[in-house]
Amino acid sequence: MLSDWLDLTLNEHSTAVPEEGRIPFGRYRLLGPGMLELEPHSVGSHAHACILSAGIHGNETAPIELLGELLSMIEAGRLRLGAPLLIILGNIPAIQAGQRFLDTNLNRLFQRGIQQDGVEPDRARQLMRAVDGFYLRHSGLPPLHYDLHTAIRDSHYPRFVVEPYDENAVTDDAQWQWFAAADLQAVLHQHQHSWTFSHYSKHYHQAQSFTLELGKVAPFGDNDLTSLRLMLCLLSALVEGREPPSDRASRMAFFRVEHELMRNSAGFQLCFDDDTPNFSEFAPGERLAHDPSTGNFIVGDRPLAVVFPNANVEIGARAALLVVPSPPPTP
C-alpha cells in the first residue's frame, strides 16, 4: 500500500490509500496530498527527524523512483523503521505534466510570509506548514532534510550536493563523510540566502539540510537507479536510525559560489553552448553572458566554472551560478 501511495498520488487516486495505518516496525499517516509521515515504534540510536523530498521540480523523476524503492523496502520489512520520516512529493501537477513547474519555480518560494497567489505559492505554504509541524512533533531529534533533484544538463560531477547558505547553522562534518560514501562527487556551498526548500529547513529549523543533484533529468522509466545504489544505502541508514557509512570527505571536490548571473531582461543570452556540462570552466576574459539591460558579463582575474546555466528562466531569476574551488572542510 505504501509503495502504491506514490503512483496513486500521481494519478489523483490517493483517496484509495487509508489515511493512516500500520507498517512493519511503525505506523504511517497521510498529512495531505504528497505528504506521508512514518513513525517508528522505537527510534534507533542515531535517529534524526528526516524529511526526504522529491519532485519539487516536476520533470526530475529519478528521485521519485528512488523514494518508491525506499518505501517498498520499508513496507516489505526489509528495512527496520527506526526514525520518524516525512516523505514529500513536491509539485504534483507539474510531475503529472512532466514539467519543471506550471507557473513559477516552486524552489524559489520557501520564505515565510510570501504574498504571491497561485498553484506553486499555495503548495510552498502547505509544504512549509508540513515541515514546521513535523519538526515540532519530533523536536527531541536532530532535524535533517535531503531535497532530491536531478539536473537539466550533464555534469563533470554527475551527483553533487548544494549546501544552502545560512550564517547561523553549521553543517556537521559527518554529513560530508556520508555524502562521500554515498558516491556524491562534489559539494557546492551557496553564498547567500536562496529561498529553496532545503534552505527553508536550514534557515528556519537549523536542520542539516541540502539539495542533492542525483544525475540528469529523464522521464519515468528511463532512469538508471544503479548509479544511486550507494545513495540508497545512505537513505536506508537514515530510515533505520543507524549511523550511515562514511568515507573521506576529501574524495569530493568542493566549490563555493562566487557570483550569481541573473536574467534581467527578455534579451538575456548565455554566450556558450546550451549543452555545456555543469562545472565547465571558463578562462579570464571570456564573455559568459549578455543582457541588453546590463551589458556583458566577462570572467575576471580567475577562472569561473558554471553550474545550472539556463537562459530561459523567468526574468529576475538566477540564470547560472558561477563557482570557484574551495578547500575541503577540515575535520
Ligand SMILES: O=C(O)CCC(=O)N[C@@H](CCC(=O)O)C(=O)O
Ligand atoms: O539543472 C538545472 O539547471 C537546475 C537543477 C535544479 O533544479 N537545481 C536546484 C538547485 C537548488 C539550490 O540552489 O539549492 C534549483 O535550481 O532549484
Ligand SMILES: [Zn+2]
Ligand atoms: Zn530541481
